[in-house]
């Protein structure tokens with residue numbers, strides 16, 4: 001599978017945020033998107049996820065077959081918000097996402113264990129600390145297999161141990177043929193990742 005962006009442009013509020021951006025990612029590859037505040041990293045990720053229209057250029061996935069005919073079908077988008085209901089338990093939230101996106105081999109319990117949250121699946125999501133919420137959101141990536149992970153500041157709020165654990169998860173995802181596009185100000189420990197540096201700050 002390949003994710004290809006050519007001459008891509010993004011706008012917010014009618015203003016050009018970036019233009020002429022391109023990259024190509026293949027199975028097993030990661031792209032780290034860096035750049036100053038306001039340079040358009042989140043905008044780019046949202047455009048790739050299909051949450052914002054592109055202003056110009058081409059964006060496509062190739063080789064996804066019947067299972068992943070579009071980028072939207074192939075991706076998980078982990079934005080700044082965790083997209084979990086605070087009043088539902090952690091496990092209920094994950095079960096919702098598993099049912100919604102389609103489940104794979106990993107159960108909700110497996111995923112919680114993997115992110116170091118075994119034993120607190122029964123707690124309302126709203127009770128969790130900032131880092132625990134992020135780890136629960138990361139567990140969403142595990143309960144439904146999707147080849148393309150779009151990650152916006154994925155390690156914000158994580159402690160060192162959790163950063164290391166997540167780095168291992170990303171490495172495993174790529175080793176299994178997955179692709180990652182991650183916007184970050186922090187090193188993610190993604191060995192061999194390509195880098196896309198966004199330009200203009202504001």
Ligand SMILES: Nc1ncnc2c1ncn2[C@@H]1O[C@H](COP(=O)(O)OP(=O)(O)OP(=O)(O)O)[C@@H](O)[C@H]1O
Pocket residue numbers: 012013017035036037038039040041042043044202
């Ligand atoms: N809804 C909006 N309407 C108008 N302008 C917006 C809107 N959302 C974002 N912007 C502007 O678009 C630009 C790019 O924002 P974006 O969030 O993509 O940057 P970023 O590189 O992810 O920044 P950061 O490193 O701070 O997360 C900024 O100048 C921002 O103010």
